[in-house]
Amino acid sequence: MTQAVTATSPNKFKIGLTFKAAAGYDAEWITPTVYGENAEEVAVNAVDLMKALADKGVIDLATMAAKKLRETHQGPAGMGGNAVPKTFSGGKVHAQQSAPTGGDSCPHGRTLREGQGAKGAWAAMFCSAPKGSQCDPLWRQKDGSFS
Numbered sequence: 001m002t003q004a005v006t007a008t009s010p011n012k013f014k015i016g017l018t019f020k021a022a023a024g025y026d027a028e029w030i031t032p033t034v035y036g037e038n039a040e041e042v043a044v045n046a047v048d049l050m051k052a053l054a055d056k057g058v059i060d061l062a063t064m065a066a067k068k069l070r071e072t073h074q075g076p077a078g079m080g081g082n083a084v085p086k087t088f089s090g091g092k093v094h095a096q097q098s099a100p101t102g103g104d105s106c107p108h109g110r111t112l113r114e115g116q117g118a119k120g121a122w123a124a125m126f127c128s129a130p131k132g133s134q135c136d137p138l139w140r141q142k143d144g145s146f147s
Contacts, residue, residue, distance in 0.1 A: 013035065013041070015043075017034065017046060034049055110128060110138070123140035125146050
């Protein structure tokens, strides 16, 4: 029988781990926290936890549960469960103000990516399908729309 260990204040070191199945906010996450009395103990505990999650099938089970949920729950139409594209900046999640037009035929959902290039700022909505089967990206236009 396994006994649960509760972390107390003497464990001044901790690390939060995030295992994310994909880049989008609608992907499944596993987010355990590991504690220890010193940094080395936390590192060893983190490695032990990652091995145990894989060996005991926790990662596979989380993936199967998320797949089942996606099959049985229909999110908002056209965005793969991610109704409003989001970005992360300044420590906050921001909803994209201009979503793709109704003419978007991508059935996989899209993820907003923004960057800074030699010609200035850019933004595009990229297909969430695996590489090799992705739809063409929608690039932000001067009027703020995507096409």
